[in-house]
Amino acid sequence: MNDPFSGTAIVFNNDGLGHADEALRHKLATNYLRTLTELGYRPRAVLFYAAGVRLVAEGSPCLQELAALADAGVPLIACRTCLDYYGLTGQVRVGEIGNMLRIVEEQGQAQKVVTV
Numbered sequence: 315m316n317d318p319f320s321g322t323a324i325v326f327n328n329d330g331l332g333h334a335d336e337a338l339r340h341k342l343a344t345n346y347l348r349t350l351t352e353l354g355y356r357p358r359a360v361l362f363y364a365a366g367v368r369l370v371a372e373g374s375p376c377l378q379e380l381a382a383l384a385d386a387g388v389p390l391i392a393c394r395t396c397l398d399y400y401g402l403t404g405q406v407r408v409g410e411i412g413n414m415l416r417i418v419e420e421q422g423q424a425q426k427v428v429t430v
Contacts, residue, residue: 319355321425326366331430340375346430347379356388359420362409363393371397372405380408391416 330339331346350357360383362370369376370392384390390409397403397411421427 317355319350319357322357323420323424323427324357324360325421325427325429326360326362326369327364327429329365329368343369343430344376344379347376347383351379351382351386356383356386358424359389359391360409361391361393361417361420363396363414363417365396365400367392367396367400367402370406370409371400371402372407374407377407384408389420391420393417 326343328339329343330336331342332339334342360380368374370380370390374380380390391412392406392409394403394411394413397406403411
């Protein structure tokens with residue numbers, strides 16, 4: 315199978331997709347991540363910074379979908395500075411805590427970077 319996402323780094327810099335109401339942003343993010351998994355697509359990495367780090371923390375609406383990607387071997391990397399800022403460092407439930415160096419390295423090694 316040809317995986318068009320294999321060289322792609324996906325960036326979440328918001329706690330969902332788009333700039334809609336919170337419930338819709340969360341629903342769209344959950345659907346997006348579920349669709350990636352259902353199609354068998356495996357991004358190079360999924361990166362979280364700014365408010366996007368909320369998606370990997372306790373209470374996130376898409377922890378199940380993110381866990382499925384992580385189980386498939388997709389690195390999920392959340393910015394430590396952002397987690398600290400939001401007081402979420404101890405509440406990370408999926409993925410790994412990284413730093414901006416790691417995020418920049420992943421972006422630099424990706425064939426393309428998609429911000430959702």
